[in-house]
Amino acid sequence: MATATMEATITPTGSTTVTGRKPRRATIQLAGGDVLSRDVRHQTAAFSRAPKRIRFGGALHPKLRVTQPIPLDIKRSEKLVVVENQELEEFGSGVTLGDALADFGSGLAELFFRLEDDKDRLGPDLQRLRQVIARFVALR
Numbered sequence: 001m002a003t004a005t006m007e008a009t010i011t012p013t014g015s016t017t018v019t020g021r022k023p024r025r026a027t028i029q030l031a032g033g034d035v036l037s038r039d040v041r042h043q044t045a046a047f048s049r050a051p052k053r054i055r056f057g058g059a060l061h062p063k064l065r066v067t068q069p070i071p072l073d074i075k076r077s078e079k080l081v082v083v084e085n086q087e088l089e090e091f092g093s094g095v096t097l098g099d100a101l102a103d104f105g106s107g108l109a110e111l112f113f114r115l116e117d118d119k120d121r122l123g124p125d126l127q128r129l130r131q132v133i134a135r136f137v138a139l140r
Contacts, residue, residue, distance in 0.1 A: 050076065058101055061109035063140055070136045087132055112137050
């Protein structure tokens with residue numbers, strides 16, 4: 001039987017990306033020294049056109065809530081998905097759409113907290129950005 005080499009990466013959202021030739025059997029060395037071997041079945045699904053825009057209402061941070069869905073533009077390349085909202089001046093990227101949304105959410109939460117902490121020292125541009133973010137995000 002021919003041996004195939006593959007590299008697997010588990011992303012922050014739990015999806016798995018595999019590169020290399022498609023093996024028929026996967027073998028994983030476990031921490032205790034045991035070996036787990038499984039048959040691999042490859043399946044390709046036909047999808048309709050992927051959306052170019054979505055409305056995000058996911059979790060940002062335990063102390064924050066989304067008060068109205070945030071419109072996001074989606075851009076895809078062969079290896080990367082990017083979501084962005086130009087009005088909020090924020091984006092997120094990742095291997096999958098889920099990863100990009102998680103990155104967007106954590107970046108927006110960090111920006112929210114920084115602007116809140118420094119609200120008395122912000123210039124006019126950052127005050128405007130803080131007001132725009134406040135239309136979509138609030139403390140719990």
